[in-house]
Amino acid sequence: MQTRTRDGLVLLLVGVLLGGGLAWLLGRRRESPPAAPRALDAVPAGALLVATLDLPALRASPAFASFLREEREIPGLGKVRDVCGFDPLAGLTEVAIAIPAAGEGGDFGLVAAGAVQAEALLACASKVIEARGGKPVVAGLGSFRAVRDSSDEGRGEIAVRPGGPILLGGGAYLRAMVDAAEGRAATVGASGAHDHIARAVGEGAARVTVVLTPEQRAELGRELALSGAGRAPAASIVAGGAAVALGPEIAVHGAVLCDAEAPCAELGAQLRAARDARAGDLATRLIGLGAVLERVAIAADGKALHARVKLSAEEAGALVERLASLRGLRQPSLAPREPPAPREPPAPAEPPALGGSAAPRGDAGAPPPDAILTPRRRPVPDDAGAP
Known part of the structure; x- marks a missing residue:
């Protein structure tokens, strides 16, 4: 066998093997x-x-x-x-x-x-x-x-x-x-605004992002102006979001993006004041939310405002349970309720005899406990306005 023929057969064999391997890989991909x-x-x-x-x-x-x-x-x-x-x-x-x-x-x-x-x-x-x-x-x-x-x-x-x-x-x-x-x-993956606020709050097992349109921001500014708030810092909000990261501790990270640094810093001051007032509220403390609010750290970073807090798993579970019971998130039992027994109307009181009053008969003439008593007006004499 000539060298040229032998080399040609070797190249042909290599080509067949390569082509077959490529076809096999493409088939596996399909x-x-x-x-x-x-x-x-x-x-x-x-x-x-x-x-x-x-x-x-x-x-x-x-x-x-x-x-x-x-x-x-x-x-x-x-x-x-x-x-x-x-x-x-x-x-x-x-x-x-x-x-x-x-x-x-x-x-x-x-x-x-x-x-x-x-x-x-x-x-x-x-x-x-x-x-x-x-x-x-x-x-x-x-x-x-x-x-x-x-x-x-x-x-x-x-x-x-x-x-x-x-x-x-x-x-x-x-x-x-x-x-x-x-x-x-x-x-929504093509939305740069949603992606921006999502990166600001980070990854989480639960995450929410909100992006306002220019029309919504303009409407918010008009409503704040009509309320007498003038150019309130809330009118500078572009987007907001929050994420809940799970682990040995439950980490909650919220963020707000503003159109300028100054209103974002002012909004942070307002939120810190609102946090302190709400944390001291009696109803808030009764459900266990007051202690959590006191630990919320709020800080501005340029055109972004961040709020962070961490809770233990037990603390988070108890708080979620309380909030669920208050908000009625758990579905009620579907057992049919028995209709309440119809209440019999009270017997009409006997009219008093002429020239006297009706004799009392225990509490037979008394109104039912939930009746609304309307005071009777005394008749006005015909000469009430006469001199």
Whole structure:
């Protein structure tokens, strides 16, 4: 075999091996499962408020685990697991809540990511709608399938696709979330303002960011001016947010971004005064919040204002429990209440005999304990105004 022929065969063999290896790698890439969707990937750009929850971190925290592990109920129907046959929230890992800046009052969207049982979730939602007297309608919405109550157009819709995410919203905003999830529209991740305030408060198992539009800032300034506050430092607020980081201690970090340094420093002074006044309030101290407020450190840093406080896990758990009981966040028992026994109206008092008064008969003529007594007016004599 000639040297030239031998070299050509070697090069051909190397090419085949390289081509086969490259094809194998590309095939493995195609076979590998796509990255799990993130909740923020379905939040459209232009949101006023965005809140995110890291559910595994919250479930692992002693301060919040009891609220996420307890049996969830559907008001009027019973436990979710009994109604649906499974708990749709059990496999979720992340939740995002968004309020659009340009939406009508009451508009909001919720995105949930994690292990999603798409068909079972649609069946469960349909069952709930029927149990409440509605008419469920399931329809395609891009790569999603959505269910809504056709008998009540004002309610929201639930949309889901295999692998997630789950979308909850209404009307045009739900469709905007579908477009964002499918890559046809910009997401909130493209918002520099939300990213700026998120970096200011840092990472957290729970985080919320708020970005005001120029129109909202102008309206805030007008309202403060009408209230007599003049150019109040609050009118300089551009964005704000807070994050809760979990660990051996619960760290809460809030931040406000201003359009200038001077009003941010003035706002810090006002917040410190409000903190001191609120910390000494009796009602605040009774629920255990006074001692926490006293430890809140508020300091301005250029055009940013920061507030920080740390709590032990036990302290945070007790505080959350008190606030939940005060705000009624826990769902009440669904056991039917017995209607109160009807109260019999009091027997009418016997009119007094002419020329005398009725003889007292124990308390038979007395008004019931909750009656409102109206004093009788004495008749005015005909000559009351005569000289």
